[in-house]
Amino acid sequence: MLEELVRQAKQGDADAFDALARMVGDRCLAIAVRILRDTALAEDAVQAALVTAWIELRTLRDPSRFEPWLHRILTNACYAEARRRTRWSGGVRAIPAVESTGPDDFLTVDDRDLLERAFRRLTVQQRSVLVFHHYLGLTLPEVAERTGLPVGTAKSRLHYATRALKASIEADARATPLPQERMA
Amino acid sequence: MTAPRDPDRMIRAFIGEGADRLADPVYDAVRAEIDTKRQRVVIGPWRMPPVNKIVPLGLGAAALVAVLVVGTQVIRPPDADTVAGAATPQPSVPSSTATPSPAPSATPAMSAPAGPDGEPGGTVSYRLDGAPATTGVELSDAGTGVSGTAVTAFAAGTHTVSLECAARDGDTWALAGTVEQSTAEAGSVGGWSAVIVKDGSPQQIGIWVSDPKSDGIDCAGWLAAVDLADLPAGFLQAVESGALVAPSGAAQVAGDASGGTVRFQSDGAPATTELDFSTEGAGVSGTATTTFARGTHTVRLECAARDGDFWAVAGTVEQSSADAGAANAWSAVIVKEGSPQQIGVWLSDPKVDGVDCAGWLATIEFDTIGAENFQPAESGALFPPPGG
Numbered sequence A: 001m002l003e004e005l006v007r008q009a010k011q012g013d014a015d016a017f018d019a020l021a022r023m024v025g026d027r028c029l030a031i032a033v034r035i036l037r038d039t040a041l042a043e044d045a046v047q048a049a050l051v052t053a054w055i056e057l058r059t060l061r062d063p064s065r066f067e068p069w070l071h072r073i074l075t076n077a078c079y080a081e082a083r084r085r086t087r088w089s090g091g092v093r094a095i096p097a098v099e100s101t102g103p104d105d106f107l108t109v110d111d112r113d114l115l116e117r118a119f120r121r122l123t124v125q126q127r128s129v130l131v132f133h134h135y136l137g138l139t140l141p142e143v144a145e146r147t148g149l150p151v152g153t154a155k156s157r158l159h160y161a162t163r164a165l166k167a168s169i170e171a172d173a174r175a176t177p178l179p180q181e182r183m184a
Numbered sequence B: 001m002t003a004p005r006d007p008d009r010m011i012r013a014f015i016g017e018g019a020d021r022l023a024d025p026v027y028d029a030v031r032a033e034i035d036t037k038r039q040r041v042v043i044g045p046w047r048m049p050p051v052n053k054i055v056p057l058g059l060g061a062a063a064l065v066a067v068l069v070v071g072t073q074v075i076r077p078p079d080a081d082t083v084a085g086a087a088t089p090q091p092s093v094p095s096s097t098a099t100p101s102p103a104p105s106a107t108p109a110m111s112a113p114a115g116p117d118g119e120p121g122g123t124v125s126y127r128l129d130g131a132p133a134t135t136g137v138e139l140s141d142a143g144t145g146v147s148g149t150a151v152t153a154f155a156a157g158t159h160t161v162s163l164e165c166a167a168r169d170g171d172t173w174a175l176a177g178t179v180e181q182s183t184a185e186a187g188s189v190g191g192w193s194a195v196i197v198k199d200g201s202p203q204q205i206g207i208w209v210s211d212p213k214s215d216g217i218d219c220a221g222w223l224a225a226v227d228l229a230d231l232p233a234g235f236l237q238a239v240e241s242g243a244l245v246a247p248s249g250a251a252q253v254a255g256d257a258s259g260g261t262v263r264f265q266s267d268g269a270p271a272t273t274e275l276d277f278s279t280e281g282a283g284v285s286g287t288a289t290t291t292f293a294r295g296t297h298t299v300r301l302e303c304a305a306r307d308g309d310f311w312a313v314a315g316t317v318e319q320s321s322a323d324a325g326a327a328n329a330w331s332a333v334i335v336k337e338g339s340p341q342q343i344g345v346w347l348s349d350p351k352v353d354g355v356d357c358a359g360w361l362a363t364i365e366f367d368t369i370g371a372e373n374f375q376p377a378e379s380g381a382l383f384p385p386p387g388g
Helices: A001-009 A015-036 A039-059 A063-089 A110-121 A124-135 A140-147 A151-175 A179-183 B007-016 B024-034 B219-224 B356-364
Strands: B121-128 B130-142 B145-154 B157-169 B172-182 B194-200 B204-209 B239-245 B251-254 B259-266 B270-280 B281-293 B294-307 B310-320 B328-338 B342-350 B380-384
Touching: A001 A015, A001 A039, A001 A063, A015 A039, A015 A063, A015 A124, A015 B024, A039 B024, A063 A124, A063 A140, A063 B239, A063 B294, A110 A151, A110 B007, A124 A140, A124 A151, A124 B007, A124 B356, A140 A151, A140 B172, A151 B007, B024 B239, B130 B239, B130 B328, B145 B172, B157 B194, B157 B219, B172 B204, B172 B219, B194 B219, B270 B380, B281 B310, B281 B328, B294 B328, B294 B356, B310 B356
Parallel strands: B157 B251
Antiparallel strands: B121 B130, B121 B239, B130 B145, B145 B157, B157 B172, B172 B194, B194 B204, B204 B239, B259 B270, B259 B380, B270 B281, B281 B294, B294 B310, B310 B328, B328 B342
16 A cells, blocks of 8 residues: 555655655654654654655655655654754753653653653764664664664664663662662 | 662653654645645666765656756866766855865876777667667867767657766766757756766666756766766666767766865965865764964864755864864864855864764754854865765
8 A cells, every 4th residue: 555655656646645644644753753852843854854755756766665765864854853953942952742652651750851851962863773773673774774874883873872871770770769778 | 669670671661652643734734845846757767866966867768857956965166177976066166266176186088998989979879768769979079178969869759968068987978068958757958967978898878867957056067966986776778889989078087076175264364174084874084174374273074964055074173273172172164055165163162971973063053153154265165075
């Protein structure tokens, strides 16, 4: 179905592309929100990516590769939005993303705040590697394809970003007294 | 007692949370935009154009022609008698102020090493998308310039180019000029187009077509952005009969137009910035050296970025005579394309842990930088890395 829509859209069928966009839009938004941590910026990035995809669609040789190809465009759109956000917001912290995916009970409010702060300290490139790996469950070569990085660079960015987040978690754990210590 | 928490699980849980539904107004906005935007047309042997290089286009069986990504590319200055490959086009680099970067070595015109002998031009027959096609080239070799006509006849009609310039890279050479007439669906009359030939046995041929011309870019400048050394697989078609002979005015192509040297005024005194770098994937490595009245400022380049008319390369300060040029700080050379190019050199505070080169560069708001922070290029030009 998706491939057929890609083929039709490649022929200039705007209705087909519209249907295609609605098939992949939610996932694009989910990726962009997780990279940018801001729903409005993520929507702008997705919109820009979809329009670019329409313009460039005829350069896509293999319709079955549409989603990886689109994700690469989306990643670049996220980078552009992140740059714009820097311009606009200065030191103002963006409003956290709307959480329409139900919060995982595993995380406490404090956990989320801790991870949010640590995540925002990562570069947008590091975030994108984390999102593609942990959210979409992609392998490093697949992550590299979507981010336009050499595999080795994707691996090192994943390692650095994961280490940075873990360091924040561990630092928080050390700063929080254990129950028995509080009791004492 | 509280069980120890698993950081990996926490990270996965955190990343798993967030919005996952795209609002309808966004779909509506996309639809509104695509209804007014034309797709880039690529017909002919399919190929995956290398990112950040001009998209080569072939002639197709049904309709033809196509489009070229000029808006996001860099093109070499007009009077380049050496031509660079893999350059990203710039909207306008005037010949009067932006002479070719010194990076490529200018070599005299030369004929094809393994090409056919005879008068420049000729006719070849080949197959395009399974149908017979011919390209005939008539030209007069005007010193380092080229003039003449290339007519390609194919299944859907003809495509005629008034030739104006030529370039060569090894055994691959190209003739380019303005489309005079074409049956191309995309209507590229008035745009650039090139006949690209790879000498050998047999010769191979391909046709490139562009979007409408951009101000400030001449034929050589446009052709410079075509990487003759790295044509996409499937672009060239084997010649079945005939041969094309390169003009002696096909200037040698250099391998990489990235980098270059530019001269400008800094605090009323002459200054020069030289970029010398190579790229690997999304990374950049090399140096940027700015020489000014007080001394030099050298940056070990690590990353690059682009935003509209601006692009920048950045890295770690290795050595500096500038007041603010602290070693181990970040520094960037920022270029605003235009007529002439505008050059600015930026310095950071000392590095902050956890912020890499790209992260630092991302914090610079290119289009809000005051004009006073840029200096117009007086001569020379800088060329960004592909994909910066």
